[in-house]
Amino acid sequence: MELLIILYLLLLYILIRATFSLLGFHKPKNLPLGPARLPIIGNLHLLGDQPHRSLAKLAEIHGPIMSLKLGRLTTLVISSATAAKHVLQKQDLEFSARHVPDAMHACNHxxxxxxxxxxxTEWRTLRRILNSNIFSNSSLEANQHLRSQKVKELVAYCRKATSLSNDWVDVGRAAFRTSLNLLSNTFFSIDLADPYEDSGKEFKEVISNIMVEAGKPNLVDFFPMLKKIDPQGVRRRLNRHFGKVLEIFEKLIEERLRMGRLKQDDVLDVCLKLNQDNPNELNHTHIKSLLLDMFAAGTDTTSSTLEWAMTEVLCNPHTMTKAKNELEKVIGKGNIVKEDEVLRLPYLSCIIKETLRLHPPVPLLLPRRVDKQVQLNGYTIPKGTQVLVNAWAIGRDSSVWDDSLEFKPERFLESRLDVRGQDFELIPFGAGRRICPGLPLAIRMIPIMLGSLLNNFDWSLDTNIQHEALDMSEKFGITLSKAKPLCVVPKPLN
Known part of the structure; x- marks a missing residue:
């Protein structure tokens, strides 16, 4: 609604500034089918405040490879596993460029x-650093004790909440704090939030604001002539949000450098050592941007997925019972789940896959762009086209999934489908060379968090907030979070 109001207020301005080419909305030849376009705005009016849902409905009419005109921006929307495989695997290189939203230029990020x-070259260097020093098997194994400790602290926090006043727990906030401290210990060897108190709220709000602002439709992206005006103030707000986080990182870097020596005990030491050895390859700006990427993506997506998983389990008591029975049989009631035990907990893994199918952390993945004209399935995709892969729609495709809107973890018990980017029916982390680099950490962290919470507590809704707690409405941004926080009461099992 906000977008439409601003859009119509600016319509007169756009008409005055528009060139004849802007008014000539002729459709390039051989584009995929798509909805009829209005002058000037094209199909912008069809996005709504839940673009992933709007685009999924349009794809039911116009097909899994669909074209739209969003202001000046030609957009290709991919909504099936088959089409996604072409874009993300068979023609991955041709579709690997990024469409960068104007908001992401805040602080030159x-x-x-x-x-x-x-x-x-710069991108390959950063990916190599991530893959070799942060998300490699050896690095993840070395930090397994950190993940175990943070999950113990999460359980202790929930136990403390109920022992003091039989109080409810905001699952998303507690999971965010756990993810934040895991990352901050991995990178800086410190907690950024008190693990046993309800702290870290301000940092969570900043990260949440970043994801919402970066994900919302922005007129500047559709009408580049408005860039200097920034009519919705998205870039201005993100300059402020980015600035807060980057200031924290800058202080941590300065403090580490003042220590005078690097022991390579954590990721910051590794990055600073790489910077000293080759400052042209990795400078301090790279390090801060890398940290911002990891903290923004790693905290919000993990906490959101855990919150959705807990919500779905609470909505489906038979799922809760089966999960608890499996946990009790395999590891014993009241114990913390260890990473090497997850393989012996197939139903728990099925719950997480089913959660990611229905609630992918990034519903439209990050937007891609074609830098030169390409052919796709017989269609001609012009240079500069934005490419959106609707992972949310693919996960709910009724031609692929039986009872596609139902939460049924059992569907994965006899299935080899996985979330690692090889099975295009299920791509919550993307696929190809642009697959989420943090996937190896996420698939280790989420099961032990969810399993430990289920295995240590009986969960019930606070009667005063029951309706709001299980409200399944979504807050759209780059990540798809729950609009109403899940607040539940944990009762310890021992």
Whole structure:
């Protein structure tokens, strides 16, 4: 609604500034089918405040490869596993460039970010650092004790909440704090939030604001002539949000450098050592942008997925019972789940896959762009086209999934489908060279958090907030979070 109001207020301005080419909304030849376009705005009026849902409904009419005109921006929407496989695997290189939203230019972040850089030498260097020093098997194994400790602290926090006043727990906030401290210990060897108190709220709000602002439709992206005006103030707000987080990172870097020596005990030491050895390859700006990417993506997506999983389990008592029975049989009631035990908990893994199918953390993945004209399935995709892969729609495709809108973890018990980017029916983390670099950490962290919470407590809704707690409405941004926080009461099992 906000977008439409601003859009119509600016319509007169756009008409005055528009050139004849802007008014000539002729459709390029051989584009995929798509909805009829209005002058000037094209199909912008069809997005609504839940673009992933709106685009899924349009794809039911116009097909899994669909074209739209969003202001000046030609957009290709991919809504099936088959089409996604072409874009993300068979023609991955041709579709690997990024469409960078104007918002990501705040604090010049897009110029140094592994998430938004094009596939180039700089991007390859940053990906290599991530893959070799943070998300490699050896690095993850070395930090397994940190993940175990943070999950113990999460359980202790929930136990403390109920022992003091039989109080409810905001699951999303508690999970965010756990993810935040895991990352901050991995990178800086410190907690950024008190693990046993309800702290870290301000940092969570900043990260949540970043995801919402970065994900919302922004007129500047559709009408580049408005860039200097920034009519919705998205870039101005993100300058402020980014600035707060980057200031924290800058202080931590300065403090580490003042220590005078690097022991390579954590990721910051590794990055600073790489910077000393080759400052042209990795400078301090790169390091801060890398940290911003990891903290923004790693905290919000993990906490959101855990919150959705807990919500679905509470909505489906038979799922809760089966999960608890499996946990009790395999590891014993009241114990913390260890990473090497997850393989012996197939139903728990099925719950997480089913959660990611229905609630992918990034519903439209991050937008791609074609830098030169390409052919796709017989269609001609012009240079500069934005490409959106609707992972949310793919996960709910009724031609692929039986009872596609129902939460049924059992569907994965006899299935080899996985979330690692090889099965295009289920791509919550993307696929191809642009797959989420944090996937190896996420698939280790989420099961032990969810399993430990289910295995240590009986969960019930606070009667005063029951309706709001299980409200399944979504808050759209880059990540798809729950609009109403899940607040539940944990009762310890021992």
């Amino acid at each position: 897009a110029h140094h970010s592994v998430a938004w850089l094009p596939v180039c």
